[in-house]
Amino acid sequence: MARLFGTDGVRGLANADLSPELALSLAVAAAHTLADLADPDRTQPPLVVVGRDPRASGEMLEAAVVAGLASAGANVVRVGVLPTPGVAYLTAEVRADFGVMISASHNPMPDNGIKFFAAGGHKLTDEQEDAIEAALGERWTRPTGAAVGRVHDLLDGADHYTAHLVAATEHSLSGLTVVVDCAQGAASDVAPEAFRQAGADVIAINAEPDGLNINEECGATHLAPLRAAVVEHGADLGVALDGDADRCLAVDANGAEVDGDQIMAILALAMRDAGTLVDDTLVATVMSNLGLRIAMREQGITLVEAKVGDRYVLEELRSGGFNLGGEQSGHVVFTDHATTGDGVLTGLRLMARMAQSGTSLAGLAAVVTKLPQVLINVRVADKAVAKAPEILAAVAAAEAQLAGAGRVLLRPSGTEPLVRVMVEAASEDTAQKIAEGIAADVRAASPLAD
Numbered sequence: 534m535a536r537l538f539g540t541d542g543v544r545g546l547a548n549a550d551l552s553p554e555l556a557l558s559l560a561v562a563a564a565h566t567l568a569d570l571a572d573p574d575r576t577q578p579p580l581v582v583v584g585r586d587p588r589a590s591g592e593m594l595e596a597a598v599v600a601g602l603a604s605a606g607a608n609v610v611r612v613g614v615l616p617t618p619g620v621a622y623l624t625a626e627v628r629a630d631f632g633v634m635i636s637a638s639h640n641p642m643p644d645n646g647i648k649f650f651a652a653g654g655h656k657l658t659d660e661q662e663d664a665i666e667a668a669l670g671e672r673w674t675r676p677t678g679a680a681v682g683r684v685h686d687l688l689d690g691a692d693h694y695t696a697h698l699v700a701a702t703e704h705s706l707s708g709l710t711v712v713v714d715c716a717q718g719a720a721s722d723v724a725p726e727a728f729r730q731a732g733a734d735v736i737a738i739n740a741e742p743d744g745l746n747i748n749e750e751c752g753a754t755h756l757a758p759l760r761a762a763v764v765e766h767g768a769d770l771g772v773a774l775d776g777d778a779d780r781c782l783a784v785d786a787n788g789a790e791v792d793g794d795q796i797m798a799i800l801a802l803a804m805r806d807a808g809t810l811v812d813d814t815l816v817a818t819v820m821s822n823l824g825l826r827i828a829m830r831e832q833g834i835t836l837v838e839a840k841v842g843d844r845y846v847l848e849e850l851r852s853g854g855f856n857l858g859g860e861q862s863g864h865v866v867f868t869d870h871a872t873t874g875d876g877v878l879t880g881l882r883l884m885a886r887m888a889q890s891g892t893s894l895a896g897l898a899a900v901v902t903k904l905p906q907v908l909i910n911v912r913v914a915d916k917a918v919a920k921a922p923e924i925l926a927a928v929a930a931a932e933a934q935l936a937g938a939g940r941v942l943l944r945p946s947g948t949e950p951l952v953r954v955m956v957e958a959a960s961e962d963t964a965q966k967i968a969e970g971i972a973a974d975v976r977a978a979s980p981l982a983d
Contacts (some may be wrong), residue, residue, distance in 0.1 A: 537669075538662040540842045544637050544649030547590030551645055553597035560601030560633065562668035563649055567661065568607065570651070572796045578682060578936045579607040582650075584620035584690075585635035586719040586777045589744035590645045594635045598647065601634075603682035604675060612690035613913070614742075616719045616778035618875035619694040621654035625872065626693060628652075636719065636777040642747050652873035654872040655851075656844045668912070686908060691723055698727040698878055701870040703807075703911040704885040706733035711884060712771040714759040715740040718754025720778035724877045728772075731881055738762050747776045750923065753863055753876075760788035769887065770894045772880035779843075780863035781876035783883060784896040793863040794825040795898040796883055800865065801834055801857055802900065803886040809856070810834070816858030823940055823957045824903040832900070841944065874907050904939060905961040907968040909954045911975045916945035919952045927974045931956070931967045941971065952979075 537543055543559065545551040568579035568641045581602050584771075585591035595611070602609050607630075612623055617634045624632030632650035640646070649657050649665070657665075711728055714723040717739050725737040738758060739751040751758050753775040763771040763784055770791075771784040783791040797815060804810035814835040815826060821836075829836045839849040844863040850858045850868050859865035864874035871878060887894060918924060924943065939958035947952060954972045958964035 537666050540729045541638065541844065542646050544640065544644060546643055547588075547645035547915065548693040551647070553593055556594045556597035556647060557601035558669050559647055559665065560598040561605045561673070562665045562671070563631065564602055564605035564607045565671070565673065566664040566919075567649065567651060570661065572630065579630040580610065580627070581607050582620060582624045582629045582632040583635070584612040584623075584632070586747065587717070587721070587742040587744055588637070588642050588645060588747045588776070589612045590643075591635045594645055594647065594935065597876075598633055598635065599684055599750040601902060605673075605682065606676040606680050607682045609682060609684045610687050611684060612687045614719055615691055615694065616723060616875070616877065617648070618871055618873050618878070619691070619719075619723065620714045621650050621873045621927055622694055622697055622871065623687070623690050624650045624652075625654035627687075637777040638777045638779065639748055639752070642745055642749065650872070650970045656847055656873060672767070686697045689716070695723055695727050695730065697725075697870075698881060699730045701867070702885050704889040706731045706881070706884045706888055709765065709888055710734040710736070710768040712736045712738060712759060712762045712766060712768045713740070713880070714738050714752055714762075714771065714773040716748050716774050716776050717742040717746040718748065718752065718774065718776035718778060720774050722779065722879055724774060725882075727877055727881060728884075733884060736762065736766050736768065745810050752776065753780055753782045756782065756784060756790060760784050764788050770884070772883075774876040774880075778876045779874040780860075781865065781879040782863045783880070783894060784845035785898065786893060787895065789895065791894060791898045793859055793861045793865065793909055794822045794903070795901045796863065796879060797857070797859050797865060798825055798828050798901045799886055800879075800882060801829065802832060803833060803882075803889070804857055805832070808888070811854060811856045814853070814855050816846050816853070818846060818857055818860050819942055819944070821861050822901070822903045822906055823828055824901045838855070847873065904953065904957045904959065906957045907961070907964040907966045909968050909972040910946075911952045911954060911972045913950055913952050913975060913979040913982060914981055915979050916950060916952055918975055919943045919945050921978050924971075924974060924978055927971050930972060934967065941967065943971070943975075948967060
C-alpha cells in the first residue's frame with residue numbers, strides 16, 4: 534500500500550481523498566503517538582494546537598480533527614485561520630504536545646491537507662509519520678466523562694504571532710513601500726499588519742479570502758498581478774505568499790522576479806555581514822540553481838545540499854547546527870526565529886536588508902547570476918529507471934559535454950510516477966537539448982503501457 538504521508542503531510546481532494554473520517558482517524562492516531570513521544574510519563578491530558586487556512590473545506594476538516602483529538606482525551610487550542618508557521622510558533626509558545634495545520638498550501642481550492650508539528654513546533658520525522666500511519670484503525674479504549682478532551686479558542690493567537698514577526702525584523706522598514714500579495718490565503722490579515730507594524734507603507738492585494746478563491750491566479754504561483762501592482766504603485770518591491778504563507782517570492786521595483794535562491798543569497802550575506810550566520814553556511818536543496826552555488830563560493834559562504842523538501846532542509850539545519858536554509862520555491866527557514874519556512878518573516882527580513890543597506894532589491898539580487906535551468910517531468914512505468922546503467926551513462930555523457938559549466942540532476946518524484954530531469958547550462962538552448970535527450974532516454978528505458 535502506498536505511504537499515506539507525502540513530502541508535507543497528507544493531502545488530497547477534500548471530502549474525497551481526504552475525508553472527514555480520515556481526518557478524524559488521523560487525529561486520533563496522532564493523539565495516541567505524538568503525545569506519548571512528547572511526554573511518555575504524562576499525568577495530564579495532551580494539549581494540541583489546531584489551525585487552518587481559509588479554504589471552505591477547512592471548516593469541515595477542522596471539526597473532524599478537533600472531534601478526533603477530543604475523543605482521544607486531548608485538550609484542543611483552536612487558533613482559527615493562521616499561516617502554517619503561525620501554528621508552528623504557537624505550538625511552541627503554549628508548550629503544546631503537538632500541533633495540527635489544515636492546509637493544502639499552494640494547491641488549488643478543492644484540495645486540502647493535514648500536517649502535524651511535534652512538540653516545539655518542529656516538523657515530523659519520517660519515523661513519527663510512520664507511527665501515526667501504523668496507529669490508524671488500531672483498537673483503543675475511549676475516554677468518557679471528565680476524561681473527554683476540552684476545546685478552547687485562542688482569540689489573540691494572530692496578535693501573538695504578529696508581534697513575534699515584528700520582533701524578528703532587525704531594522705525599521707520606514708521609507709519603503711511594498712505590495713503584499715496574500716494569495717487570498719491564511720496571511721491575509723497577519724501579513725499586511727506585520728509589514729505595517731515594522732514601518733513599511735503597505736499595499737495589500739488578494740487579501741479578501743472567501744473560502745473559494747485561495748491561490749486563484751494570485752500569490753507565489755501566479756506573479757503577474759503582483760508585478761503589475763508594483764509597477765502601477767511605484768513600489769520598492771512586491772512580496773508574494775502562498776495559501777498558507779510558508780513561502781515567499783518577490784519582485785523588484787521593475788516587476789522582475791526574485792526567486793528563493795536569490796532571496797537566500799541576499800539573506801545569507803546580510804547575516805554573514807552581521808556575524809550571525811553560523812559557520813558562514815547556507816543550506817539549500819539539490820534543485821537550487823548553480824548560480825547560487827557559484828555566488829556563495831565567491832562570497833566565502835559554504836553551501837550544504839539537502840534533498841528536495843523544506844523538511845529535509847530543516848533536518849540538515851538541525852543536524853549541523855546551522856541557522857539559515859531554504860528552497861528555490863521560496864521556503865526559507867531562520868532557525869533563530871522559526872521552526873519551519875515562514876513567508877512573512879522572509880519578506881520582512883528581505884526588506885530589512887534593503888533598508889539597512891540602502892540598496893534596491895534588484896541591486897541586492899544581482900549577487901546571483903542564474904544559469905538557464907530546464908526541467909522536464911517524464912512519466913514512467915518504474916521510477917527506478919533513474920538509476921539504470923544506461924541512464925547513468927547518458928547523464929555522465931551530458932556532464933562531460935557541459936565540462937563544469939552546468940549540471941544534470943535526475944530525481945524521482947516522491948508522490949507521482951515521474952522522473953524529473955533537470956539540466957543547467959550556459960545557454961537555454963544547450964540546457965533544453967540536453968534535457969530533451971536524457972528525457973527521451975528515460976522514456977525509452979521505462980515506457981508506459983499502452
